[in-house]
Amino acid sequence: MTPTDQPGRFATLTFTREVAAPLATIWQAWTAPAARAVWAAPTPAVTVEFLEADTRVGGREVSLCKVEGQPDIRCECGWLALAPSARSVNYEVVSTEGVPQSAALVTADFSGDGERSRLVVTVQLSALAADMEADMEAGYREGFDAGLGHLAAVATRTMVLERVIKAPRSAVWGAWMDPASLPQWWGPEGFSCRTTRIDLRQGGEWVFDMIGPDGTVFPNHHLYGEMRPQERIAYALLWGENGPKHADAWATFEEQDGATKVTLGMVFSTAAEFQTARGFGAEALGQQTLAKLERRVTSG
Template sequence: MTAKPNPAPTPAMPEPAAGRFATLTFARDVAAPLPVLWQAWTAPAARAVWAAPTPAVVVEFIEADTRVGGREVSLCKVDGAPDIRCECGWLELEPAVRAVNYEVVSIAGAAQSAALVTADFSGSDARSRLVVTVQLSALAKEPVRDMAAGYRQGFEAGLGNLAGVAARTMLLERVIRAPRAAVWNAWMNPLTLPQWWGPDGFSCRTQRIDLRAGGEWVFDMIAPDGTVFPNHHRYGEVRPQERIAYALLWGENGPKHADAWASFEDEDGATRVRLGMVFSTEAEFQTAKGFGAIELGLQTLGKLARFVGAP
């Protein structure tokens, strides 16, 4: 039998467009109230705590502006590997209901993927639920199935971290009937902050105070019975009249017990102040709740309101 000649090789065809896309869905139940979960998802200081999927990854936030039209830029750093740049742009923010953002991931200036991320929130005073839908587009040569596997691994780990952070986050709010500039100035003035900081009956004794990014406040809080509680605040981000982020340490250069932030928003001529704290462990969170940290924190915000002349 005569052998047939081999046919000419078929030219490689580009991967169909459908093969460049994938839709991923994640759901997580969280042992935290809905407003707390929302803040854990959106507040830059909280996102910085849970963003790294594993301890081997360091996430450095370069820019963070959580409002519609704002963007967040971060670098994921792993020893021995090039940095991964992630740009997130906020498209929709409906508090405690829905957040939508785009996300572009790049390495060495080359875009690897783009995604539309939709987060839907529901829940109650005790528990909440988050459902995240990721519409993923592969921009590099890597098959979307491989990229989707990486996204799935990263999001599952990140949402697990998020649930843990939300479960040890304390959130305090107060609407203060004063202009935002007045509230901000009372908080970020080294002469006035010590005058009102702390619960009713407490006073502050300052050693050093430098209220700027990279600055610190080393002070003692003195209880009505004379008990002294050493404190050290280290300031990270300071975004004038919008928010501050700082670490809380037990005494000067002592162990950190919380990452905190304060945000300031206009509300019908008044100012809504949110004070959030992510405690280092859930045990510390429970201990703080046990000795009345929520009530004492609300007293502190009440003293701020009285200091700026608000009823």
């Protein structure tokens, strides 16, 4: 018997999801660490903790799946290919208590038309531990089915805004990370910021009010998680200081021939909040905010 004939040790699984979201949105939901953290847990009993997240070719992602009373499951993902909105390829090694259990090559293909997208994920799987052979395929099938179901749901409440700013990435990052600059351009046209506290670092926060043209006050609280200088930030959006969370957000900064592509993504906590945001024109208002950032870094 050749190695490829050994039953239970090797499997190829294919998963297909039709998603009611644009292609750029499903791509961000699949690749952005802040979004992956929202949908990655297969069940409510599982908590996923991200230890590393470097989403670029050659980068890796390390996470722990935690279930009360059981050993943590460590998952290492290495990105081998990333063709935006088209294809990603990564390896995945799963370990328990330092012992590798399985390895997989995961290929995700994306296609879409307007407000609908299609995701096809192929998993080429190999068991590395003898006690993993019996239920390896069933476990992976159950886990990916659940995770991709959550991904499809998350994508339908995810908003993605993109803008190419004709300025170096260092200048765009600097305007975003400067506590004197950020309140000057943040928010749509006609809005202003009134800051209570601002601490722009990993683990920091920004407590502020957005004040509308008619004087209406909208309390805000940003809690900053990951910050990779000149690459990306992740933060939670709360309704007022220590109020309820209404979105997980991230911003990425990508060099493009001397310009900077800024992508701002938000996973709203509920579908209702997403629909409310779309209803009052959050996408157009967000583009106004990015336009103000552009004016800030290109005006002189």
